Amino acid sequence: MSSSQSREPITIEDGFKLIDAAVTKLTRIIEGKPEPPFLPEEYIGNYTIVYNMCIQKPPHDSSGPLYEKYGAILQAYDKLTILPSIMEKHDEYMLREVSRWWEINKIMVRWLSHFFYYLDRYYIARNGIPSLTVVGMTCFRDHVYEKVHFNVKQVVIALIHKEREGQQIDRALLKNVLDLFVQNGMGNMERYEKDFEDFFLTETNSYYSRKASSWIQEDSCPEYMIKAEESLKKEKERVSHYLHSDTEPKLVANVQTNLLVLVAKQLLEKENSGCSALLRDDKTDDLSRMYRLYHAIPQGLEPVAVAFRLHVTAEGNSLIKQAEDAATSGIVEEQVLVRKIIDLHDKYMAYVTDCFQNHTLFHKSLKEAFEIFCNKKVAGSSSAEMLATFCDNVFKKAANDKSNDDSTIESTIDNVVKLLDYISDKDLFAEFYRKKLARRLLFGKFSDDHERSILTKLKGQFGGQFTSKMEGMVTDMQLGKDQQTGFEEYLKNANTGKPKGVDFTVTVLTTGFWPSYKTSDLNLPLEMVNCIESFKAYYEIKTKHRRLMWIYSLGNCNLTARFDAKPIELIVSTYQAAVLCAFNHTERLTYQELIDQLNLSHEDLVRVLHSLSCAKYKFLKKEPASKTISKTDSFEFNSKFTDKMRRIKVPLPPVDDRKKVVEDVDKDRRYAIDASLVRIMKSRKVLPHQQLVSECVEQLSRMFKPDIKMIKKRIEDLITRDYLERDTENPNTFKYVA
Amino acid sequence: MPRTASKTTKKRSKPYTVTSSDTDPVPSASSKTKKSSKENDEKYKLFNKYANTSSGVIDPEGIEKLCSKLKVSHTDIKILMLAWKMKSERQGYFTKAEWRRALKALKVDTTKKLKKALPELEEQVRKPLNFADFYAYAFRYCLTDERQNCIDIETICQLLDMVLGSTFRDQVDHFVDYLKIQNDYKVITMDQWMGFYRFCNEISFPDMTNYSLELAWPLILDNFFEWMREKQA
Numbered sequence: 005m006s007s008s009q010s011r012e013p014i015t016i017e018d019g020f021k022l023i024d025a026a027v028t029k030l031t032r033i034i035e036g037k038p039e040p041p042f043l044p045e046e047y048i049g050n051y052t053i054v055y056n057m058c059i060q061k062p063p064h065d066s067s068g069p070l071y072e073k074y075g076a077i078l079q080a081y082d083k084l085t086i087l088p089s090i091m092e093k094h095d096e097y098m099l100r101e102v103s104r105w106w107e108i109n110k111i112m113v114r115w116l117s118h119f120f121y122y123l124d125r126y127y128i129a130r131n132g133i134p135s136l137t138v139v140g141m142t143c144f145r146d147h148v149y150e151k152v153h154f155n156v157k158q159v160v161i162a163l164i165h166k167e168r169e170g171q172q173i174d175r176a177l178l179k180n181v182l183d184l185f186v187q188n189g190m191g192n193m194e195r196y197e198k199d200f201e202d203f204f205l206t207e208t209n210s211y212y213s214r215k216a217s218s219w220i221q222e223d224s225c226p227e228y229m230i231k232a233e234e235s236l237k238k239e240k241e242r243v244s245h246y247l248h249s250d251t252e253p254k255l256v257a258n259v260q261t262n263l264l265v266l267v268a269k270q271l272l273e274k275e276n277s278g279c280s281a282l283l284r285d286d287k288t289d290d291l292s293r294m295y296r297l298y299h300a301i302p303q304g305l306e307p308v309a310v311a312f313r314l315h316v317t318a319e320g321n322s323l324i325k326q327a328e329d330a331a332t333s334g335i336v337e338e339q340v341l342v343r344k345i346i347d348l349h350d351k352y353m354a355y356v357t358d359c360f361q362n363h364t365l366f367h368k369s370l371k372e373a374f375e376i377f378c379n380k381k382v383a384g385s386s387s388a389e390m391l392a393t394f395c396d397n398v399f400k401k402a403a404n405d406k407s408n409d410d411s412t413i414e415s416t417i418d419n420v421v422k423l424l425d426y427i428s429d430k431d432l433f434a435e436f437y438r439k440k441l442a443r444r445l446l447f448g449k450f451s452d453d454h455e456r457s458i459l460t461k462l463k464g465q466f467g468g469q470f471t472s473k474m475e476g477m478v479t480d481m482q483l484g485k486d487q488q489t490g491f492e493e494y495l496k497n498a499n500t501g502k503p504k505g506v507d508f509t510v511t512v513l514t515t516g517f518w519p520s521y522k523t524s525d526l527n528l529p530l531e532m533v534n535c536i537e538s539f540k541a542y543y544e545i546k547t548k549h550r551r552l553m554w555i556y557s558l559g560n561c562n563l564t565a566r567f568d569a570k571p572i573e574l575i576v577s578t579y580q581a582a583v584l585c586a587f588n589h590t591e592r593l594t595y596q597e598l599i600d601q602l603n604l605s606h607e608d609l610v611r612v613l614h615s616l617s618c619a620k621y622k623f624l625k626k627e628p629a630s631k632t633i634s635k636t637d638s639f640e641f642n643s644k645f646t647d648k649m650r651r652i653k654v655p656l657p658p659v660d661d662r663k664k665v666v667e668d669v670d671k672d673r674r675y676a677i678d679a680s681l682v683r684i685m686k687s688r689k690v691l692p693h694q695q696l697v698s699e700c701v702e703q704l705s706r707m708f709k710p711d712i713k714m715i716k717k718r719i720e721d722l723i724t725r726d727y728l729e730r731d732t733e734n735p736n737t738f739k740y741v742a
Numbered sequence: 743m744p745r746t747a748s749k750t751t752k753k754r755s756k757p758y759t760v761t762s763s764d765t766d767p768v769p770s771a772s773s774k775t776k777k778s779s780k781e782n783d784e785k786y787k788l789f790n791k792y793a794n795t796s797s798g799v800i801d802p803e804g805i806e807k808l809c810s811k812l813k814v815s816h817t818d819i820k821i822l823m824l825a826w827k828m829k830s831e832r833q834g835y836f837t838k839a840e841w842r843r844a845l846k847a848l849k850v851d852t853t854k855k856l857k858k859a860l861p862e863l864e865e866q867v868r869k870p871l872n873f874a875d876f877y878a879y880a881f882r883y884c885l886t887d888e889r890q891n892c893i894d895i896e897t898i899c900q901l902l903d904m905v906l907g908s909t910f911r912d913q914v915d916h917f918v919d920y921l922k923i924q925n926d927y928k929v930i931t932m933d934q935w936m937g938f939y940r941f942c943n944e945i946s947f948p949d950m951t952n953y954s955l956e957l958a959w960p961l962i963l964d965n966f967f968e969w970m971r972e973k974q975a
Contacts, residue, residue, distance in 0.1 A: 717961050719958075724933065730933065
């Protein structure tokens with residue numbers, strides 16, 4: 005409209021007067037006072053004044069003074085208008101004022117920047133000084149923000165406290181105010197953090213610390229956890245409503261520390277409602293909540309896992325104690341105990357997989373707990389022995405009672421393998437198991453499927469070496485059947501004829517697979533001798549270079565005893581049969597005569613005679629009729645004996661070989677330790693004592709937990725045998741002697 | 743080659759002469775030969791004073807005689823030290839070569855001079871470097887058989903008393919008590935023997951605060967340590 009080039013330069017005085025008038029009008033408009041808006045000409049006119057003043061030729065080029073003027077206008081506005089208005093008010097009203105003037109200021113700066121825009125384009129760019137917007141913001145910050153932020157912060161925090169206590173507050177207002185803090189940082193979060201957030205977090209800290217103290221006294225663990233969960237939820241909402249997102253992690257950590265971490269011990273150990281009680285009462289929801297809450301905290305799950313482990317250990321220990329108390333006369337009811345332990349395992353494994361989301365920390369806790377009580381002795385029986393006896397009973401029962409379906413047996417087998425993992429003396433288990441397996445295979449029915457099934461599972465878990473002997477035993481039984489068929493063919497075809505009407509079965513055992521048995525030079529009755537001879541002949545034809553060793557102590561025999569009243573079939577062991585047959589030719593025999601005739605050891609003969617004359621069935625009459633056998637006794641066939649049964653099984657009680665098993669295992673362990681030590685030293689050549697011991701323990705841990713003293717003793721033995729020597733410089737180090 | 747004429751066996755036996763002529767294969771310069779042979783004569787004269795003429799060695803009886811001349815008991819540690827000095831291989835017997843070795847080292851050729859040299863010998867042996875060697879020697883000296891490598895408890899107790907009694911009285915007394923009542927070990931090996939010496943030197947006694955079961959001390963010392971602790975409680 006008007007030409008850009010006026011004839012007369014505008015003086016600073018005049019220019020400033022025009023600008024001031026424009027500013028006054030502007031402030032009235034933006035403060036909402038009645039004022040007609042700027043007309044386009046007025047708007048352009050304001051811009052033009054500045055423009056002209058800038059491009060005027062010196063000495064009237066007024067860019068510098070105009071820049072100063074711009075700053076002065078805003079400063080005056082801040083100091084004289086904005087600040088006093090804010091300072092008049094208090095509390096929420098003050099916040100509203102602050103919010104209002106902040107908006108106004110933004111508009112002011114924007115409009116003024118438009119007026120003074122020409123400065124931005126050239127003067128500012130050329131001189132590298134802050135832009136108009138920056139000047140505007142800085143002005144507000146220095147003259148308003150700096151003066152009021154403290155009080156504002158106090159009010160904000162007070163309001164937040166109100167909201168925490170359940171009252172409604174103006175969230176939008178808070179959002180605006182806090183945004184103001186952020187903006188006044190002018191590019192970084194320092195103002196927000198230092199002038200607000202730090203105080204906020206301190207206040208939060210003491211708030212939740214107080215809450216924690218009172219809740220922990222009054223509430224049960226589940227109630228407390230619900231409150232904690234609720235608090236965390238609310239605080240996160242708070243962030244989304246008006247706090248800056250940067251605050252969230254700090255806030256959450258703060259609340260968690262106060263509500264969960266610092267009180268963890270008290271909370272988890274609360275009587276009647278803590279972790280232990282929840283597990284006991286099967287409160288899966290509460291336990292899942294516990295997991296959720298503590299999982300979010302770094303290393304937060306550890307106290308929970310510890311509480312879990314302690315609880316399971318206590319449960320296990322009480323089962324052990326129950327069994328100990330119930331063990332009358334030293335006999336443990338291992339069927340009951342093992343079943344209970346299996347059930348305990350299933351129960352707590354369920355918690356691990358469900359409530360605790362299969363977390364490794366809880367698997368570990370469960371394992372540690374079981375390892376503690378599964379290795380305790382009960383009334384003198386080791387857990388290894390009890391587990392072996394348990395298996396034995398399960399299999400014996402299953403073989404006799406076909407109604408048990410396979411799946412129950414299979415799941416029992418799985419449980420046994422799991423439990424064995426917790427037992428440290430696995431080699432002891434193997435030995436007991438082997439002894440009992442032998443009895444199962446040789447005396448009575450057994451299920452080939454079941455036996456093989458458990459061996460396969462044990463092999464899978466513990467390696468082939470663990471099960472090789474037992475597998476050999478089971479295979480022997482299979483081969484034995486084929487062998488027997490062959491023998492019977494031989495007897496039919498060969499002209500030796502069947503040994504005088506005696507049916508005869510032989511089981512050939514491979515030495516090395518089976519436990520070692522004592523042989524005895526029992527003098528067999530004639531009928532039996534023939535049987536032995538015929539088998540020997542057959543075996544020599546079938547195989548060369550093999551020697552047979554006859555173990556009569558494992559054999560059994562069906563005899564028909566012709567008592568006066570009626571004949572009764574007796575199922576007895578070979579030893580017992582030999583003793584009874586002795587009376588075929590004589591009515592009466594003394595102990596000494598029997599010893600001479602039969603060539604049994606005293607121990608064995610006493611046992612046999614006792615079972616035939618002093619036990620439930622008295623097939624022999626003893627003189628004198630005392631309860632025990634003495635070397636001066638004499639015996640007579642009791643022809644007067646009778647019973648309603650036509651068939652009687654007379655068990656020969658087995659010798660208690662627990663001591664022997666333990667001794668054998670100890671001996672094997674000594675060899676194993678020696679071998680391990682030599683192996684380690686051979687490869688390492690030089691090794692300090694402690695490392696040698698720990699590597700040895702590590703190597704052997706799959707089978708048993710070696711006693712440190714035993715290892716030391718073996719090392720000394722190896723020194724004496726010149727396998728190892730001490731280092732002359734350092735006696736705590738050993739060297740391998742090639 | 744000197745003819746061997748010994749009737750008795752001893753481990754790692756070296757041939758030794760019965761004849762009185764010196765056939766010791768010691769290289770010596772010809773100028774010194776006359777002097778050394780004169781010295782050797784003296785030593786051999788002395789040797790013959792105590793030696794058993796038929797066996798050609800100083801036997802236990804001869805040693806007794808020697809001891810009474812030296813005015814020391816035959817259980818005195820100085821005799822054992824003398825045996826060490828001469829590297830005697832068989833307990834109770836000194837050979838000519840061994841005798842010569844010791845007397846040469848001590849620079850003596852009469853009983854009187856020998857007697858005077860004994861205290862000095864003891865001082866020398868007690869020096870730490872020598873004593874460790876002597877201590878080990880004492881054990882080997884008591885072994886009676888080539889194949890044997892351990893000594894029974896009773897002998898060990900006496901030996902400990904003799905060898906360590908004056909320097910580590912306390913430890914020896916307690917350890918000997920322990921050895922007598924424990925049943926784990928009926929004999930002591932060289933490793934255990936040396937272990938005890940190390941124990942005396944390194945571990946403060948009787949508090950034993952710097953002993954540790956984690957280290958490689960022989961098991962018998964671990965057991966001794968635990969036994970002591972129990973007693974002190």
